[in-house]
Amino acid sequence: MSAATALAEIKARISVAERDAGRPAGSVTLIAVSKTFGADDIRPVIEAGQRVFGENRVQEAQGKWPALRDETPGLELHLIGPLQSNKAREAVALFDVIHTVDRDKIAAALKAEMDRQGRRPKLFVQVNTGEEDQKAGIPPAEAVAFVERCRAEHGLAIEGLMCIPPVDENPSPHFALLDELALRAGVAGRSMGMSGDFETGIRHGATHVRVGSAIFGSRPSPAG
Ligand SMILES: *Cc1c(COP(=O)(O)O)cnc(C)c1O
Numbered sequence: 401m402s403a404a405t406a407l408a409e410i411k412a413r414i415s416v417a418e419r420d421a422g423r424p425a426g427s428v429t430l431i432a433v434s435k436t437f438g439a440d441d442i443r444p445v446i447e448a449g450q451r452v453f454g455e456n457r458v459q460e461a462q463g464k465w466p467a468l469r470d471e472t473p474g475l476e477l478h479l480i481g482p483l484q485s486n487k488a489r490e491a492v493a494l495f496d497v498i499h500t501v502d503r504d505k506i507a508a509a510l511k512a513e514m515d516r517q518g519r520r521p522k523l524f525v526q527v528n529t530g531e532e533d534q535k536a537g538i539p540p541a542e543a544v545a546f547v548e549r550c551r552a553e554h555g556l557a558i559e560g561l562m563c564i565p566p567v568d569e570n571p572s573p574h575f576a577l578l579d580e581l582a583l584r585a586g587v588a589g590r591s592m593g594m595s596g597d598f599e600t601g602i603r604h605g606a607t608h609v610r611v612g613s614a615i616f617g618s619r620p621s622p623a624g
Contacts, residue, residue, distance in 0.1 A: 403441065404448035406615045407432065410598075414609065417602040428602055431478050433594075433612030436619045439464050445615065446472050454499075454610050456481025458490050465494065480562070480591075480610055482536040485509035492519055499524040499562040499591050499608075502538045504546075507554040514556075522559045524591050525550065527581060529574040530566035537563065540577060547585040560589015560607065571597045575604035 401409075414428050431454040434442050442453070442464070451474055455461035461477065469475050479495040482502075488509035491498060501507055501523050514520055525547055528537030538546050543561065550556045561582045565574035575592050582590050582605075593601020595614035602609065613619060 403445050403615055403617070406617075407445055407448050407450055410611055410614055413599065414602065417599040421603050421605075423602070428606060429608045431480070431591075431608055431610045432615050433480065433610050434616060435460065435481070435612065437616050439468055441616060442468060443471075446475070452476045452478065454478040454480040454612075458483070458487045458494070461494055462490060478608075478610075488513045489517075492517055492521060495521050497522045497524070497559075500526045500536060501550065501556075501558070502526045502528075502536055502546075504549065504554070507550050507556055511554050511556055523550070523556055524560045524562045524589055525558055525585075525587075526562045526564075527578060529563045529577050530569065532566055535564065535566075540581060543581045544585045547587060558585070558587055560587045560591060561585065562591035562608075564594075565592075565597075571600055572604065575601050575606070579605045 418425055418428055429452060431452050432445055432450050433454040435456045465477055476496045478497040479491055480499045483491055483500050483506055485505050492513040498521050526537040527540055527543045528535050529540055531539055547558050550558050561578050563574055563578045565571040578590055578592055589607050590605050591608040592606045593609040595611050598609035598611055
């Protein structure tokens with residue numbers, strides 16, 4: 401199946417899921433996750449009309465997106481992978497939305513760069529809903545207070561929350577928890593759901609779903 405065909409299928413499934421959840425058509429933003437894929441794989445998806453893309457590494461994104469953006473105006477690029485504060489400058493310069501704000505050091509670094517560059521990417525706070533040691537994100541119990549600190553102490557507007565549930569668990573309780581935390585924190589955005597579970601995410605109120613392999617095909621696994 402071509403990526404353009406796969407994209408059309410995912411968009412159709414999102415429409416059905418929106419309707420089944422009693423949500424307005426178009427209330428869910430599809431982020432096409434193009435990590436590990438090159439410009440030649442991405443171009444057909446842009447030509448098929450997709451404008452919103454996600455990458456998980458700043459350096460990898462820097463290598464392919466400036467040229468793609470020159471070719472097609474109006475692309476929106478989301479950073480969905482962990483951010484180190486020494487990459488804040490590049491991240492603010494390149495991305496329109498950053499989903500992975502998860503500690504004060506990053507919040508402060510982003511604020512400094514946003515002021516310096518006069519660019520205002522939208523920000524989501526990543527929550528480690530499964531409290532996994534190896535995973536980025538703020539623990540659920542600290543999430544609401546952290547959003548409040550981002551606003552009051554760092555002077556940052558926060559658009560929403562993001563989570564990546566543990567791979568081997570039912571994602572529903574994680575999505576429900578993220579939805580509840582977003583409500584309590586007073587943020588509208590919920591970035592949740594990937595290729596295997598985006599319909600579940602939409603049922604729980606996702607405003608952004610991050611879909612990679614179901615559009616672009618499987619990625620080479622890190623283990624080879
Ligand atoms: C890779 C990635 C995705 C997309 O995963 P698929 O299962 O390929 O859809 C979504 N979110 C994050 C944070 C990712 O790193």
